[in-house]
């Protein structure tokens with residue numbers, strides 16, 4: 385089957401939305417690092433909306449920092465792909481035209497640096513996942529022991545990491561007398577802008593203190609909150625869409641209707657009229673981040689481990705189990721007391737909407753996908769709220785069950801005994817720690833020594849240790865469904 389291409393756009397079925405602007409006139413104003421499904425269903429749509437509104441500065445050149453897979457999906461399609469919005473039985477198709485192709489960074493790192501240093505580029509967005517920041521998750525310091533960071537510190541002619549590319553490109557812009565671009569982190573990390581700024585300044589400072597001072601004075605790294613549920617595309621999704629379109633689209637992404645982007649109003653130079661495009665600009669992103677990370681992502685991670693352990697493949701299936709749904713409410717009751725709701729956010733309505741979003745049966749969001757990289761996710765999703773509640777003398781039973789479920793998942797087995805791959809940068813360490821322990825209590829204690837995940841004060845708090853140990857034992861005795869049900873019943 386032929387691939388989706390610019391020249392075939394007019395032959396697509398009439399109900400498929402497509403770019404009406406002249407793609408030949410679009411310029412590249414944005415470089416995006418890490419062109420995964422989330423970027424394609426979130427930021428790229430906003431830039432596509434800018435193009436539709438007639439501001440042709442905002443085409444997006446993508447870059448993959450690792451694999452050539454995305455370039456192979458998008459480059460033979462002139463950068464085009466379909467956004468499939470699924471809501472229950474309803475489906476809406478829209479071809480996104482903002483993409484200007486994808487560079488594979490490891491194949492030609494200098495080409496990516498040069499592209500980022502182009503005078504027309506004003507924004508660098510990134511979705512490189514939590515681990516892509518090369519920061520210690522608990523302390524937030526740049527991981528100098530990371531081999532790629534060490535390589536970038538030694539030589540920036542061929543950068544490997546996101547901070548490395550940004551530093552190299554900013555150095556080139558400074559040398560050319562250009563202003564810095566605005567760096568917009570779109571990963572689910574608290575204070576994501578400060579984190580990438582910290583990584584960039586740490587690296588720049590070690591190489592050239594004048595460059596670091598220039599970045600500090602003129603650069604901008606706004607904080608952001610990003611939200612849209614975008615499950616990984618499956619071969620079946622592609623086959624189904626190809627049938628609909630009459631051409632094959634290997635770059636498609638599927639997503640829920642909901643989308644939200646909150647950006648701190650701090651830019652180094654030109655940007656689209658974000659406010660007109662539905663993006664919320666604010667001085668204070670933190671309350672939005674905390675609400676989203678602790679309610680949406682916290683529940684997502686907890687239900688991912690509980691669901692995956694007990695054999696539920698998808699989020700909506702797990703949440704059809706009354707005990708799991710009740711547990712999520714109990715988890716939210718705990719997390720909610722740590723939040724300062726942002727102006728205009730009604731937490732009760734937010735929770736209701738979240739539950740409905742999780743239950744969207746058309747998304748087929750796999751629990752195992754969300755279970756990935758738990759060591760990088762736990763601190764902001766569950767542990768921060770637990771620490772704050774304990775500091776105020778409040779209980780943490782539900783948060784602790786989420787943590788204990790993560791611990792059980794590290795064993796690499798489901799409750800039915802099926803072997804599973806623990807996809808996590810710390811999987812080797814957690815496996816070794818579990819193997820070194822002779823009892824369930826000792827296994828919990830061993831995992832709590834991971835100071836990249838558990839802040840020492842929390843790991844040493846007897847109330848936290850007791851709650852996690854109790855939940856871990858209960859999971860072994862009763863299984864995830866029954867443990868969650870009992871917890872929710874006691875919490876009520």
Ligand code: CS2
Pocket residue numbers: 572610611612613614680681684685753754755761
């Ligand atoms: C999910 C997120 O995979 C995960 O860890 O929790 O990708 C989640 O779907 C998004 O943050 C929703 O905005």
